[in-house]
Amino acid sequence: MKFSIFILLILAELCTTYKVLVFNPAFGASHSNFLGKISDILIDAGHEVTMLIPVFVDGKKDLIGSKKVKNIIRLGQDPRIYQMQKEGATEELMRKKIWTMGAEITSMLGFIGNFSKTSAYQTDYMFAQTELIEQLREEKFDLGITESLFLGAFSFFDEIGIKTIINADSTLYMNGVKDALGEPAAVSYYPGLFSPIDDKMDFFGRVKNLLGYQFGMWFSTVKYDAEIGALPKSYKGSRDWRKILSSVAFNFVNSNQYIDYASPSLPKTVFVGGMQVNTKKSGKATLSKEWDEVLSKRKTNVLVSFGSNAFSCDMPDEFKNAFLEVFASMPETTFIWKYEEANSTLANHLPNVKLTTWMPQNDILADDRLTLFITHGGLGSSVELAYQGKPAVVIPLMADQPRNAHMLTRHGGALQLDKTLLDKPSEIKKAIETVLNDSNYKKNAQRLAKILEDQPNKPKDVVLKHCDFAVEYGPLETLNSEGRHxxxxxxxxxxxxxxxxxxxxxxxxxxxxxxxxxxxxxxxxxxxxxxxxx
CATH class of the missing domain: 1.20.5 (Single alpha-helices involved in coiled-coils or other helix-helix interfaces)
Structure with missing residues (x-):
């Protein structure tokens, strides 16, 4: 009898599995990791996930973002995109200029000018893959998941017969999606994605926030229109980008309501920030012998990392020298510095400094022996340090990082340092010592981590339940806001x-x-x- 019940339970479980296609372009590590984590959650639940990886940036072509996805389909880079990026030396130029360029989004105009054009090329290239389209159409996927960064993916899903789609943005939100869904922008008090100011805005602050939002809308409109224009004449689906985005079943955003600013949202907007973080309490954050030994050498340990797009080895020399001077003045502290030049001898004269091209950031942050995190304030790093309860010195470089910085500092566990001060060792050391010597930073950081640990709805569960719901009921018209019209x-x-x-x-x-x-x-x-x- 028990055996029969066991068999029935297994059969019931098998009957509820579904097939998912995740569109995960090789564009940036944070994007790939976010969509990869959603894939892992679905795989752990027994669902079948196929990942389609069109190469958008050649230097990122090996990105997957998941160790569990086995069904991977790679689509090579469009030759036109490769040529444009090669001639413009986009990646190399960005990595070098990021340290000195203005932190606001308008300073990126020179870099994003060609983004619309290359996105259109990618859409055109995808729809030219007739054999791949037919292959995917025969799979009869139940659910498609992609990111609104590339609108062509939504039309591609429609072309291969996927009618239930979830948009999953690795950012806090995208202006174009907000507009398409009819969700209030609340620019008078809700900081824009690239806002350098917090929610306490004076008149000029509100003007600046409004202009920033309009800039984001302009960028979305121009890029989406370019991708729509690249669709073949044979495509029968909608050519209205607002209609395309508003038809999603749900809109996942990499935001957590207990970290971010309070904002009005619609039922389709689902907050999943933190789903990718493994804490020490979960038992999944463990260190190898090498890193365990590094953290055991000294009582105070500081991790220094500026993410996957800003390379420390590309810093101006005066910045590097300033950090080295600070490290030398604090011999009782171990500094783990993510430095992307292999076998570099830059810090060989400093026994308390470990240079590494890569480290298990989340697992190191989860360790009790780590004292402080010096970070650029990327969203992934910001969410990780919030969950792990680590105090931080945040040095935003560009894009959404200034917003992430003041989003964190308002909780009292982080201090923000302007990147224009990175050539001044005294300012860097002052920021570090302020956080190390004031116990309130650690206390507040740990309190935020406890709040996140005890939040009523765990992000991983939220992801899975909404995917299940979308497959069962599809995109519900009753969840749409008339405000979008x-x-x-x-x-x-x-x-x-x-x-x-x-x-x-x-x-x-x-x-x-x-x-x-x-x-x-x-x-x-x-x-x-x-x-x-x-």
């Missing part, structure tokens, strides 16, 4: 305000005429000469 005047009730103003002015005008008429009547009555009486 309103123009700017209607959305912000400016038309009503204008109508009220017009009515008010008409009433004032009528009152003016009445008063004028009464005044003339009184004047005529009171001031007219009296008739003589005989």
């Amino acid at each position: 309103l123009n700017t005047f209607q959305y912000y009730s400016l038309d009503i305000a204008f109508a009220v103003l017009v009515v008010f002015l008409i009433v004032l005008f009528i009152l003016h005429l009445i008063i004028k008429f009464v005044f003339r009547l009184l004047k005529r009555t009171l001031l007219s000469p009296k008739k003589k009486v005989d």
